[in-house]
Amino acid sequence: MASHGYSYKKLEDPKPVTLEYSSLDFVLEESTSDHSLPRSIFDRNPKATFATVKMLVAIFALGLAFSLVHAVVVEMRQVSPTSTTATVPQYFQTTPEIYAGPTATGRAPFLAASNPAPFGVSRSFVPNSPLETALPIVGDTQNASIFQLMGQVSPYFPNPVGFGVNEYPLPSGANINQVHVLHRHGSRYPTTGAGVQTFGSALTSLIAKKNVSFTGDLDFLNTWSYGLGSEILVPIGRQELFDSGVLHYYDYGHLYNTSTKIVARTTTQDRMLKSAEYFMAGFFGLEWTNNVTLELIIEETGFNNSLAGYDNCNNSNLAVNEGGTNASVIWETKYLADAVQRFNKISNGFIWNTSDVYKYAVLDPYPFDIVFLAQTLCPYETVAFGYSAFCGLFNYIEWQGFEYSIDIDFAGNNYFESPTGRAVGIGWVQELLARLQNHTITSATAQDNITLDNNTVTFPLNQSLYFDFTHDTNIAGILTAFGLTQFAPTLPTSGIPSNQQLIVSHIQPFGARLDIEVINTPQPVAANRTEVSNTYTSGPPTSYVHFIINQRTLPLGTSFPACGNRTDGWCELQAFLKVQSQSLANATYNYSCNGKYPAVPYGSLTNGVPQATEA
Numbered sequence: 131m132a133s134h135g136y137s138y139k140k141l142e143d144p145k146p147v148t149l150e151y152s153s154l155d156f157v158l159e160e161s162t163s164d165h166s167l168p169r170s171i172f173d174r175n176p177k178a179t180f181a182t183v184k185m186l187v188a189i190f191a192l193g194l195a196f197s198l199v200h201a202v203v204v205e206m207r208q209v210s211p212t213s214t215t216a217t218v219p220q221y222f223q224t225t226p227e228i229y230a231g232p233t234a235t236g237r238a239p240f241l242a243a244s245n246p247a248p249f250g251v252s253r254s255f256v257p258n259s260p261l262e263t264a265l266p267i268v269g270d271t272q273n274a275s276i277f278q279l280m281g282q283v284s285p286y287f288p289n290p291v292g293f294g295v296n297e298y299p300l301p302s303g304a305n306i307n308q309v310h311v312l313h314r315h316g317s318r319y320p321t322t323g324a325g326v327q328t329f330g331s332a333l334t335s336l337i338a339k340k341n342v343s344f345t346g347d348l349d350f351l352n353t354w355s356y357g358l359g360s361e362i363l364v365p366i367g368r369q370e371l372f373d374s375g376v377l378h379y380y381d382y383g384h385l386y387n388t389s390t391k392i393v394a395r396t397t398t399q400d401r402m403l404k405s406a407e408y409f410m411a412g413f414f415g416l417e418w419t420n421n422v423t424l425e426l427i428i429e430e431t432g433f434n435n436s437l438a439g440y441d442n443c444n445n446s447n448l449a450v451n452e453g454g455t456n457a458s459v460i461w462e463t464k465y466l467a468d469a470v471q472r473f474n475k476i477s478n479g480f481i482w483n484t485s486d487v488y489k490y491a492v493l494d495p496y497p498f499d500i501v502f503l504a505q506t507l508c509p510y511e512t513v514a515f516g517y518s519a520f521c522g523l524f525n526y527i528e529w530q531g532f533e534y535s536i537d538i539d540f541a542g543n544n545y546f547e548s549p550t551g552r553a554v555g556i557g558w559v560q561e562l563l564a565r566l567q568n569h570t571i572t573s574a575t576a577q578d579n580i581t582l583d584n585n586t587v588t589f590p591l592n593q594s595l596y597f598d599f600t601h602d603t604n605i606a607g608i609l610t611a612f613g614l615t616q617f618a619p620t621l622p623t624s625g626i627p628s629n630q631q632l633i634v635s636h637i638q639p640f641g642a643r644l645d646i647e648v649i650n651t652p653q654p655v656a657a658n659r660t661e662v663s664n665t666y667t668s669g670p671p672t673s674y675v676h677f678i679i680n681q682r683t684l685p686l687g688t689s690f691p692a693c694g695n696r697t698d699g700w701c702e703l704q705a706f707l708k709v710q711s712q713s714l715a716n717a718t719y720n721y722s723c724n725g726k727y728p729a730v731p732y733g734s735l736t737n738g739v740p741q742a743t744e745a
Contacts, residue, residue: 221425221426221427221582221588222423222424222425222426223426224403224407224424224426227398227400227403228398228426228428229398229399229428229429229430230398230399230400230403231322231361231398231399231400231401231429232322232360232361232362233360233361233362233400234319234359234360234361234362235359235362236319236357236358236359236364236514237357237358237514237515239365239514239515239516240515241258241260241262241515241516241517244515244516244517245258245262245516245517246517246519247262247264247265249264249265249266250266258516258517260365260366260369260516261277261285261366261512261513261516261517262512262516262517263275263277263512265517265521265522266522267521267522267524267525267526267529268525268526269525269526269527270526271526274526275287276508276521276526276529277509277512278290278635279529279530279532279533279635280508280509280529280532280533280536280635280639281532281533281535281536281537281540281634281635281638281639282536282540282602282634282635282638282639282640283317283506283509283510283513283639283640284509284635284639284640285317285366285370285509285512285513285639285640285641286316286317286370286374286639286640286641286642286680287635287639287680288680288681288682289636289637289679289680289681289682290636291636291682292682292683293616293631293679293682293683293684293685293688293699294616294631294685294688295683295685295696295697295698295699296683296697296698297682297683298659298697298698300649301651301655301665301666302665303651303652303666304649304650304651304652304655305649305650305651306382306385306647306648306649307385307594307648307649307650308385308593308594308595308596308647308648309382309385309594309595309596309645309646309647309648310562310565310596310598310645310646310648311378311595311596311597311598311643311644311645311646312558312598312600312605312608312643312644312646313371313374313405313409313597313598313599313600313641313642313643313644314405314599314600314601314602314605314638314639314640314641314642314643315363315367315371315401315402315404315405315599315600315601315640315641316363316364316366316367316368316369316370316371316401316405316408316640316641317363317364317366317367317370317513317640317641318361318362318363318364318367318401318513318640319358319359319360319361319362319364319510319514320358320360320361320510321360321361322360322361325503325506326358326503326506326507326510327356327358327360329500329503329504330356330358330503330507331356333351333354333356334354334355334356336479336480337351337352337353337354337355338355341479342477342478342479342480343477343478343479344476344477344478344480345476345478346475346476347472347476347522347523348473348476348477348523350519354519357514357515358510358511358514359514361399361400361401362400362401362404363400363401363404363405363408364513364514366513367401367405367513367640367641368404368408369408370640370641371404371405371406371408371409371412371641372408372409372411372412373412374409374412374641374643375408375409375410375411375412375413375414376412376413377412378409378412378413378643378645379412379413379414381645382595383413385594385595386421386594386595387594390593391420391421391422391423392421392422392423392590392593392595392596392597393422393423393424393425393587393588393590393593394406394410394422394423394424394425394596394597394598394599395424395425395426395427395437395597395598395599396424396425396426396427396437396598396599397426397427397428397429397435397437397438397599397600398426398427398428398429398430399429402429402437402599402600402601403424403426405599406424406597406599407424409597409599410422410424410597422597425582425588427579427582429441433579434557434577434578434579434580435557435577435579436557436558436560436561436576436577436578436579437558437598437599437600437601437604438600438601438604439553439554439555439556439557439558439576439577439604439607440550440554440603440604440607441577442576442577442723443550443553443554443577443719443722443723444723444724445549445550445722445723445724445725446548446550446553446554446723449729450549450727450728450729451543451548451549451550451729452542452543452729453542453543453547453548453729453730453731453732453733453734453735454538454539454540454541454542454543454544454547454548454732455539455542455543456542456732457538457539457542457623457732457733458535458536458538458539458542458623459499460623461531461534461535461538461623462499462501462502462531462535463499464531464623465527465528465531465532465534465535466499466501466502466505466528466531468528469482469501469505469523469524469528470482470483470501473501473504473523482500482501482504483499483500483501502532502535504520504523505520505523505524505528505532507520508520508521508523508524513640530626531626533633533634533635534621534626536634536635537621537630537632537633537634538621538623538732540603540606540632540634540638541617541620541621541632542732543603544603544606544607544610545606545609545610545617545618545632545738546610546615546617546618546735546736546737546738547620547732547733547734547735547736547738548610548735548738549722549727549730549735549738549739549740549741550607550722550723550738551606551607551610551611551738551739552607552610552611552613552713552716552717552718552719552722552737552738552739553576553607553611553717553718553719553722553723553738553739554603554604554606554607554610554611555604555605555606555607555608555609555610555611555612556576556577556607556611556713556714556717556719557575557576557577557578558598558600558604558608558611559608559611559612559710559713559714560575560576560578560713560714561578561583561589562646563707563710563713564583564589564591565591565596566648566675566703566707567707568591569591570583570584570585570586570589570591571583571584571589572584575714576714576717576719577719602634602638602642605637605638605642605644606637606638608644609637609644610738611713611717611738612689612710612713613689613690613709613710613713613716614684614686614689615688615689616631616684616685616688616689617631617632617637618736618737618738619631619632620733620736622733623732636679636680637679637680639680642679642680643679643680644677644678644679645677645678646675646676646677646678647675647676647678648673648674648675648703649673649674649675649676649700650671650672650673651666651671651672651673651674652666652671653666653667653668653669653670653671653672654666654667654668654669654670654672654702655667655672655674655698655700657694657695657696657697658696658697659696659697659698660697672702672703673702673703673704674700674701674702674703675700675701675703675706676698676699676700677699683698683699684699685699686699686700686701686706687699687701690705690706690709692705692708692709693705693706693709716739717738717739718739718740721740722739722740725740727740727741727742728742
């Protein structure tokens, strides 16, 4: 891959997948002879009649076999919307999966046997639903949920506090004409090679060899073993996407034209494909393949993919983009100091710390402390098994610290304090702008796949519903590429600031979604909507965009002065398009992703691009 220029690779001549109807090769030909059949087979003599019956039975059996095989073929989940044959282009193939990534399944849950609820006779019993999240946490005086303090590994929940504006209903006479949904996959196992996986495996080995022992709150570790799989959706992750599909149908089902079949996009990774399928089942029902064709964009280094923009942004995966990781480790040594002391008092042969990160994670050095990794096992085990004993090891303040550590990490690695923050997400931003302006993308643009984006079969422009499925870091890059500077203020490593806007669990939990509505109104909508009587002002019909993150409005005027200080957070479509016309240039995609520039200390960057400029 060239170090300069667009890291652009077309999917040339996608290989079709031919569906085999049967292992029996046969052809049913029309007879060209002039023989006429009797009005009844019983007009023949008995022997002829018997032979004819046998022949018809054979034909019937053959036809039945053909129909059954054909039914199996129909189970191929997707075909090209314009295809009239049984050949499926690679980008519409959902089975067998290609470039699916690791798909290891973990240990099956047994919550009926492992759930310690109600956690003491004096505590009220709260049924699990389906996860056990009602466990007592020291210091939680407000009956809050620690599962809303777990950053990008939080199970889905609607943003509980919003982004600084109130919610308003659609004004009378206004219409939502289009919605663009960008959706993260559901809850999953850890990714392959993640620190939590390395730590869990190493700790399991030490326990099995009887080299360590634990007492008190850590007593459960004496019989504990790591049992998580890799990367694929866990059951609650499937439910998150199904439920979201149901929710989105209630919100936007009216926009679907029942006489059409829309295209929705995801990537080839197994959890991405399954997330899209579960969402569609929730939105349309189990017969969703009658309504949607899934387009799978290859998720692999070397293939352009706006839904996994980091794969074509080299610097986003290098040390030059680790400011957030380095800063989060500084914060972890502060908020976990008490936990280290508690754990070491009840551990024999095992030293917990926040600095010697390589002592036990022997398989691969990883820049996280081992206490933080133990804390990370809580959300992963909970979504996989329904309950994790690691959750109760930490008090409420330490869970607030856990969230903030992840916030710092994302701020420095994926948002405005990252040199590749804008570049990773700019491809999808350009695709949205193309859809809004009704044109395909015809030339090399960031990580967009021009083979797909220059074809209205794979990049349709006539839909009122658009569904794209992506990853958490890609959502961060997209919000940065838009220039949503509401999330730009530096997060200090000294402590949690007041009025913090960048809270990862509120933006990118498992199952996160960004809904972008296009709204047409008969007149301009008043900027101040605090009173029903002043909804409209005089003027011509006007179009607006409305950003909704996890069911709460994101005020566009906070980041874009051209949108105005609106109480509803909307922005006039034309003003929004004018602001975004500079987004590609602002991302400095080529230099950010492939240029040579130095790493700078965390907090030095504030605009999602490198500090140095391209020569």
